[in-house]
Amino acid sequence: MSQHEDNPIRSLKDYLHPTRTTTPSCIMFLPNTPQxxxxxxxxQLLPSFHGLDNENxxxxxxxxxxxxxxxxxxxxTTDTVRLKIFPFSVKDKAKSWLYSLSIGVAKGNSAISGTRIRC
Structure with a gap:
């Protein structure tokens, strides 16, 4: 095999915009959202929710x-902080539930407190 078959020639665009290898998040922010x-x-201060039957x-x-x-x-804003830190508070089945949501479904406070959490 030649070297080009192992490493195909890539354009500058390919290097600047690599293919996404992870699933996009259901939580989306506007481009001008402050960090x-x-x-x-x-x-460590966040409560953990695992999606177990005995958890409310x-x-x-x-x-x-x-x-x-x-x-x-x-x-x-409070909504921005909630959305940015919420994924760190869910574990196990609840994290799977979060990852199963459609891309961009969470765009405001209602996405967290208004959604019924069922794992």
Missing amino acids: FEFKPGMI PYVNIREFEEVVATFRSRAD
Whole structure:
């Protein structure tokens, strides 16, 4: 085999816009959305929801909102902070549920607190 068959010639565009290898998130932000700065220890403060039968998703959301209310910065809205940090609060079956949602379905507060969490 020649070297070109193993490594096909790629254009500059191919290098600047590589093929996405991961599934796009259901949570979408506008291009001008300010960056939220995660401080050390924030993720450990979040309640974890695993999607187990003995867990109450509404209690988890309430605890999540209480913790996230302490994270708010001047640049971000509460909804933006919630959406950016929500994926870190779900585990196991609940994380699978989040990944199963359609791309861009979560665009506001209703995406988190208004959605019934069923795993």
